[in-house]
Amino acid sequence: xxxxxxxxxxIFLAILVNYVPASAASRVAVSxxxxxxxxxxxxxxxxxxxxxxxxxxxxxxxIAYISLANVTQGKEAPMDxxxxxxxxxxxxxAIPPHGTYEGKWPMRLIDxxxxxxxxxxxxxxxxxxxxxxxxxxxxxxxxxxxxNNVLPVALGEPVLIGIVFMVIAFxxxxxxx
Amino acid sequence: xxxxxxxxxxxYDGHTALDGLDFSVEEGDIFGFLGPNGAGKTTTxxxxxxxxxxxxxxxxxxxxxxxKEPLAVKExxxxxxxxxxxxxxxxxxxxxxxxSNLYEEKKSKKDIYPLLENVxxxxxxxxxxxxxxxxxxxxxxxARALVNKPKLLFLDEPTxxxxxxxxxxxxxxxxxxxxxxxxxxxxxxxxLDDVExxxxxxxxxxxxxxxxxxxxxxxxxxxxxEDIFFMSTKEGTx
Amino acid sequence: MKTAYIMQKEIKESILTxxxxxxxxxxxxxxxxxxxxxxxNSELSLLDQGQMLYMIMNFITALGILIGLVFxxxxxxxxxxxxxxxxxxxxxxSKMEIAMGKLGAAISNWGIIFAISLPYLFVVGKGGQNVLxxxxxxxxxxTLLAITFSAFSMGLSARIKSMKNSLIISFFMFLLAGAPxxxxxxxxxxxxxxxxxxxxxxxxxxxxxxSVVIDSQGFSYQAGRVAIICGYTLLSLWFLxxxxxxxxx
Numbered sequence: 001x002x003x004x005x006x007x008x009x010x011i012f013l014a015i016l017v018n019y020v021p022a023s024a025a026s027r028v029a030v031s032x033x034x035x036x037x038x039x040x041x042x043x044x045x046x047x048x049x050x051x052x053x054x055x056x057x058x059x060x061x062x063i064a065y066i067s068l069a070n071v072t073q074g075k076e077a078p079m080d081x082x083x084x085x086x087x088x089x090x091x092x093x094a095i096p097p098h099g100t101y102e103g104k105w106p107m108r109l110i111d112x113x114x115x116x117x118x119x120x121x122x123x124x125x126x127x128x129x130x131x132x133x134x135x136x137x138x139x140x141x142x143x144x145x146x147x148n149n150v151l152p153v154a155l156g157e158p159v160l161i162g163i164v165f166m167v168i169a170f171x172x173x174x175x176x177x
Numbered sequence: 178x179x180x181x182x183x184x185x186x187x188x189y190d191g192h193t194a195l196d197g198l199d200f201s202v203e204e205g206d207i208f209g210f211l212g213p214n215g216a217g218k219t220t221t222x223x224x225x226x227x228x229x230x231x232x233x234x235x236x237x238x239x240x241x242x243x244x245k246e247p248l249a250v251k252e253x254x255x256x257x258x259x260x261x262x263x264x265x266x267x268x269x270x271x272x273x274x275x276x277s278n279l280y281e282e283k284k285s286k287k288d289i290y291p292l293l294e295n296v297x298x299x300x301x302x303x304x305x306x307x308x309x310x311x312x313x314x315x316x317x318x319x320a321r322a323l324v325n326k327p328k329l330l331f332l333d334e335p336t337x338x339x340x341x342x343x344x345x346x347x348x349x350x351x352x353x354x355x356x357x358x359x360x361x362x363x364x365x366x367x368x369l370d371d372v373e374x375x376x377x378x379x380x381x382x383x384x385x386x387x388x389x390x391x392x393x394x395x396x397x398x399x400x401x402x403e404d405i406f407f408m409s410t411k412e413g414t415x
Numbered sequence: 416m417k418t419a420y421i422m423q424k425e426i427k428e429s430i431l432t433x434x435x436x437x438x439x440x441x442x443x444x445x446x447x448x449x450x451x452x453x454x455x456n457s458e459l460s461l462l463d464q465g466q467m468l469y470m471i472m473n474f475i476t477a478l479g480i481l482i483g484l485v486f487x488x489x490x491x492x493x494x495x496x497x498x499x500x501x502x503x504x505x506x507x508x509s510k511m512e513i514a515m516g517k518l519g520a521a522i523s524n525w526g527i528i529f530a531i532s533l534p535y536l537f538v539v540g541k542g543g544q545n546v547l548x549x550x551x552x553x554x555x556x557x558t559l560l561a562i563t564f565s566a567f568s569m570g571l572s573a574r575i576k577s578m579k580n581s582l583i584i585s586f587f588m589f590l591l592a593g594a595p596x597x598x599x600x601x602x603x604x605x606x607x608x609x610x611x612x613x614x615x616x617x618x619x620x621x622x623x624x625x626s627v628v629i630d631s632q633g634f635s636y637q638a639g640r641v642a643i644i645c646g647y648t649l650l651s652l653w654f655l656x657x658x659x660x661x662x663x664x
Contacts, residue, residue: 147454148541153534154447158440161531165436172431176268177303228504229663251507258505262498266428278420279506321502 027055028062028095030121032132040140041112047086047105049119049132053095062123065089066105068137072113084110112141178237179204179329179361180225185234187220187385194220196385198234202363202378204328207355209376209393210365213410217385218365219259222331225363226256239328252280255322256331257315259365265307269298269317272306277324296320296350312343319350330354331363336371348374369402381409417508421516426523429486435524439531442478446535449474453539464543465629471539472553472624475532477593479525479557480564480617484589486521487568488582490514491662495576501664510659514573518566518655525561529554549628556620556641559648563616564589566651570658592617613640616647 029052039045047066053059066086068079081087086107095101105119116134123130145151178201185198195217202208212218223229225236227247236243241250264272273289293302296316301309309317315335322330332351336344352375354360364375372379372393380390388409389396396405429435453467491514494500503513533550540546568585575581592615602608612618619640626632 145455148538150450150454150538153538154451157531157534158443158447161436161440161443168431176305223664226505228501248507248509251505256505258501260498261502264428264499275420275424276506279417279508
C-alpha cells in the first residue's frame with residue numbers, strides 16, 4: 001500500500017513538474033486584437049498581433065501567421081486565407097529582451113458565418129508553437145442585387161444585340177422577295 | 178487566234194492528266210471540247226482559266242501568256258465551272274453585283290438588269306438564289322460569267338442535269354451571245370447533241386491528248402458526230 | 416478595293432446572319448452571367464476588382480481566338496466544299512486579295528466581340544485599378560491574336576481543303592497553345608515552364624494582362640511578350656501567304 005502510494009505520488013509530482021503552460025515556459029507570448037469582431041461581408045478589417053519577448057535575451061527570426069477557422073454549424077473547416085487576402089506570414093528579425101513587436105493582418109471578409117481567428121508564432125528555438133487566444137469573428141451576409149449597375153448591362157446587352165439582329169433581318173427581308 | 182495551246186502537260190501525283198496538249202481556237206468560234214469522263218477536259222479549262230498551274234507547255238489567250246499574266250487573262254475571259262456553287266443567301270442581283278465589283282470597271286445597278294434579262298431571269302433579281310431551280314441557277318451562273326463582257330467564255334458541261342427546255346434555253350442564249358456580241362465560246366461537254374447544235378469547231382480529248390480536231394462540218398463528213406467520238410475515244414459508253 | 420468587296424461579302428455571309436448573331440448573343444449572355452456572378456456571388460464578388468477584370472479579359476481573348484479559328488477554317492475549305500471558290504478565283508482578284516478580304520472579316524468579328532465585351536469590362540472593372548490600360552492591352556493583343564490564329568487556320572484551310580480537318584487541327588493547336596496554362600504553378604516557375612510560357616502566344620497575352628491589370632507593371636515589363644506575339648502574327652501571315660499562293664482547285 002505504501003509502495004503504491006509512493007509510486008502514485010511520484011507520478012503525480014512528475015506530471016506536476018512537467019505541466020507548465022506553454023506560454024509560461026516559452027520566451028514568447030502572442031495576443032490578438034480585437035478579441036471579437038462583428039462585420040459585414042465585403043468589409044476590410046485588420047487584426048493586430050502583439051508578440052512579446054518574455055525573456056532577458058533578444059530573440060530573432062520568429063515567424064508569425066494568422067489562421068482562420070469556420071465554426072459555423074455544419075460548415076466547420078479551416079479557411080484558405082489566400083482568398084481573404086491575409087495569407088502573408090510575418091517574419092520578425094529581432095525582438096529585444098522584454099520587448100514587443102506588433103504585426104498587422106488586414107483581411108477582406110469574403111463569406112458570411114462564424115469564425116475564429118488566432119495568431120501563431122513559431123520560434124525555431126522552441127519546440128512548441130505559441131498561439132494567441134481566439135478572436136471571434138461574426139460576418140453578416142449582405143445581399144447586393146445590383147452592384148456596379150451590372151443589371152442593366154447584364155440584361156440589356158443580350159436584348160440589344162437581339163434587337164439589332166431583328167432590325168437587320170427585317171431590313172434584309174424587305175429587300176428580298 | 179484567241180487560244181493557242183502548245184505542249185500542255187499536267188501531272189497529279191505521278192498520274193499524267195494532260196500529256197502534251199496542242200490545239201487552237203479562233204476568235205468568234207463556238208469551240209466544242211469533247212471527251213469521255215476523266216479525259217482531262219476540266220483540268221484543261223482550269224489551266225486556261227489561270228486557276229491551276231501546268232507542269233509545262235505554252236498558252237496564249239488573246240496574246241497574253243496565261244502563266245505570266247494571269248490577271249490580264251482573267252480580265253478578258255470568264256467561265257462557268259462544271260460544279261459551280263452559289264452564295265445561296267444572296268439574291269441574284271446581289272450575286273452579280275458582288276462579282277461585277279471585282280472587276281476594275283464597277284457595274285452600276287442599271288447594268289445588272291440587262292444581264293439578268295439576257296439570261297431570262299428578269300423579275301427574279303430580288304429572289305434568294307436558294308429558291309432557284311437548277312436551270313435558273315445555271316442561267317445565273319452564265320450571267321455571272323458575263324459580268325465583265327468577256328471576249329472568251331468557257332463553259333464546262335453547262336447543260337448537265339437540265340431538262341430539255343432548260344437545255345434549249347441555254348443553247349439559244351449561247352448562240353445569241355456568239356452571234357450578237359461576238360463572244361468566243363469554249364464549250365466542254367460530253368453531250369453530243371449540244372455539240373451538233375452549237376459548235377462550229379471541235380477537239381476531242383482522250384487520256385490527256387487531243388485525238389481529233391477540226392471543223393465540225395468537215396469531221397462530220399466521216400460519219401455522225403457519235404461515230405467520230407467513238408472512233409476517236411474507242412469507248413462504248415459515254 | 417477588291418479586298419474590301421470580299422471582306423464585305425464575308426461579313427454579310429458570316430456575321431450579319433442568324434448564325435453570326437447567335438454567336439454574339441451567346442457571347443453576351445455568357446459575359447452577363449460571368450459579370451453578375453463576379454459582382455454578386457458571395458465569394459466571387461469579393462475577388463479583387465483587377466482579378467475579375469483579368470478573368471473576363473482572358474475569357475474574351477479565348478473566345479475571340481476560337482471564333483477566329485472557325486472563320487479561318489471556313490475561309491477556303493468551306494468555299495471549296497460549297498463549290499463557290501472557283502468562281503471567286505475566276506475573277507481578277509488575286510489569291511492574296513481574297514485571303515486578305517477573308518482575314519478582314521475575321522478581324523471584324525473580333526472587333527464585334529471586343530465591342531460587346533466593353534460594357535462588361537467597364538462594369539466589372541468599375542472602381543478598380545488599371546481598367547483603361549487593361550482594355551487598351553486587350554484591344555491590341557486580342558487583335559494580334561485574332562490575326563495570328565485566324566491566319567493560321569486560314570492557311571491550313573487552304574492547304575487541307577477540308578473544313579472539318581482544318582478546324583480539328585486548329586483547335587488542337589489552340590489547346591496546345593493553352594496547355595502551359597494548365598501546368599501547375601510550381602512547374603510553370605521552372606526554367607522549362609517559363610520557356611513554355613514565353614513561347615506560347617496565348618499565355619503571353621494572359622500573362623501580360625495579369626502584369627498590367629493586377630500587378631500594375633509598365634510597358635517595359637510587357638515589351639518582350641508583346642514582341643513575341645507580334646512575331647507570331649507575322650509568322651502566321653507568312654504561312655497564310657505561302658499556303659494561299661500554292662492553293663489549287
